[in-house]
Amino acid sequence: MAGDERLHTSISDIDTMASDPKKLLKKHQQLTQSDHMKVVSHVQREDNDWFLHTLMLEDIDTPFKFRRQQQYQNLKGQRVNLTYYRDTESIAGMDFEVMRIVRIKVA
Numbered sequence: 001m002a003g004d005e006r007l008h009t010s011i012s013d014i015d016t017m018a019s020d021p022k023k024l025l026k027k028h029q030q031l032t033q034s035d036h037m038k039v040v041s042h043v044q045r046e047d048n049d050w051f052l053h054t055l056m057l058e059d060i061d062t063p064f065k066f067r068r069q070q071q072y073q074n075l076k077g078q079r080v081n082l083t084y085y086r087d088t089e090s091i092a093g094m095d096f097e098v099m100r101i102v103r104i105k106v107a
Helices: 003-007 011-019 021-027
Strands: 030-048 050-057 064-068 079-091 095-107
Touching: none
Parallel strands: 064 095
Antiparallel strands: 030 050, 030 079, 050 064, 079 095
């Protein structure tokens, strides 16, 4: 497949891959899938034209973050399935571990 052909992936191909965690995990080795995780805190705040969402999960001290262009349903108390990767966020010169969510669904 030529390089130009790979650039012309259809929207339906992207949607199918995004909705199938197995395809995402196979294509991107750094991703992790966790199922039936209980949300104990969900904070939504505006960040320019986006909403930044921060989740805290039961028995995990690391925040899970994702962005959406509109507010998301409140997930506190819900069980969710997540696909995410580990990242580092620098705040006031200190590095903190965060998890970046690429796919989230209520279980």
